[in-house]
Amino acid sequence: MEQDLIERLWKHTDEIDEKNAWNHRDSYSEEHLRKLREQSTPLLPAELFLSDATSPIFMSFHHEEANKNLHAHDFFELIYVCKGHPIGVINHQEIDLKEGHLCIMNPNAEHYFKRYFEAEDLILNIVLPKDLFQKSIFRILLGDHVLNAFFIRYRLENEDQPSFMHFGHLEDIDRLIELLLKEYLDRRLYSKVIIESLLTLIFSLLLRNYKAKSSHGSNAMAEILDYIYMNYHSVTLELVAEHFNYHPKYLSSLIHKQTGQTFRSLIVNIRLQNALNYLLYTDYSIEQIVDLVGYKDKSSFYSLFKKEYLMSPAEYRKKYS
Template sequence: MKLTREEFQKYIYSYNDDETFYKTLYLQEKEHPETFHEYCLTLDRKKIYEHRLYVPELQTEAWYPYMKEIDLFHDINGNIVLSKHYRYTPVFPHEHEFFEILCLYDGTAHTGIQGIEHTLHTGDICIIPPHTTHSVGIFDDSVAFNILVRSSTFHSTFFQSLTADSALTQFFAHVLYRKTVGNYLIFHSGNDAQIHDMLENLYIEYLGHAKYSCTFLNSMLVIFWAMLLRFHENDIESILTKDSTGNSVTEILSYLNRHYQSVTLREAAKHFGYSTSHFSTLIKESTGRTFLQIIRDIKLNQACHALRETSLSNLAICELVGYESPEHFMRTFKKTYGMTPGEYRKKNRE
């Protein structure tokens, strides 16, 4: 049965039994610290075990849970799971094999991503890659929920939305898949009503368990991702997006995508107020690619689009994407794709 928006909001704001348990535990520790240990000893251990509740006071050793995809998805018909984050849950670090999209529906939350602390606010969408240690703390009536996605589904569902923008693809892939600590992406969507409504629609669809729900969820997630990029491409925070000048890497990459035909490293650096050497280093560290590699990939991506969708000659396409020498264009294209532009056009049209 599909929930109305009013029914959904009642569901998302209401405290269930487990949240009530955690809130009581939190208040007991805060208001009666001298008797808190004795209080914990009176708790129903069977309930704690069956509900998989976390009570640090009863732990005899450190607790660092790790969840595999099979643990979450083994009895689920689909690749996407939505769940509300229980308020007042004791903060604990954990990891898992799948992607987590933490959505701040209302209020604030504190999160740590491999030692990097953040305060999230209403409208913040935090994407956490697999194998990344993180924690979440909500100790008021704020509301957050998770969209949990299989790694393979995240890659195929989200990154297919970026095929027309290779520079952004490189940036997101570099941040989310690079083997360093503290990986994350945060979209600051604020009070964007469209994003808010889309999140509600996703969760309502998930709770409804209607026919073809898995297909709907996959499609809705693609649209959600596209909306974030369309409306909040320059509202992204990550371990790489900000430096002392305040310019974000997404702004730089968007600029390169608009001016790829003729822009030079010196011109782009000057536009953003960097020295050439610092700008070159920033691009490399942020995307894993050099300035010339990014420009080349954008040009070739646009050339491929023209070969598939138009009848322009190779010479016209060469000029369109900014290659001064047809020979250089032909040589670069064949080296990259293993075929000439003409062979590429024939193969894709067939």
């Protein structure tokens, strides 16, 4: 990474630290700040970092002292190792990080750095609001049913279990991170559009690499669930059982043991998650979405959707898109 960019971001980081959110009285009351400090694991909101409306993300370097304490966020965090060999701990799991490594943490993932020395290590921190992360990812998923199945499955099975994805060094990512940092610091015309496009490129490369590695080797139950997630719009228990040569009742018990859900509940949840993606990130009509996720009866979809989200699909789109 260019030394000029490093120096500029350190200056930016120090300026932000001077008016950091812990002492930002304009936006947060003393009572709110006191409650944050008293939490056993402070949950930091995105608003603490994203006060600058000129950029959709926030970037800074990690300070040695600030990251020794256990904390969590309500946003996605991407960390990129510029140099060194820091050791992070995420949800009690030790992560050995090296130069060029990148890690994406889900909201609520509890973490800190067990080993991080500013004289030797340098970590770039990127704050990604949930909507921006999902928007960047969904652009990729629309054209890839396998990856879409992976992320829907990931969201359903890990919604209440904060997690992360750790990637090794990829040279193409190095160049894109540097471009992202330059756009963030320069704040030139169309920077927002370019930043969002660069994020999509970064996630595309990471997912392509992850997909290539994960395609080697799979157990029988994983293959069954993959099949269900990729064919959710038309699949039935009988069809899955026939495809994998299982008795339907036995397969049903296997699915329940693995997911904690009945086959029907699993299909409903997958369909609803896909419906949310279409509502938030496409202009498809609700009638089109009902058909895309596999419902023949519009009223059944509306009933299930309202039961789960306490509002109609149109209301959900208006509120969150």
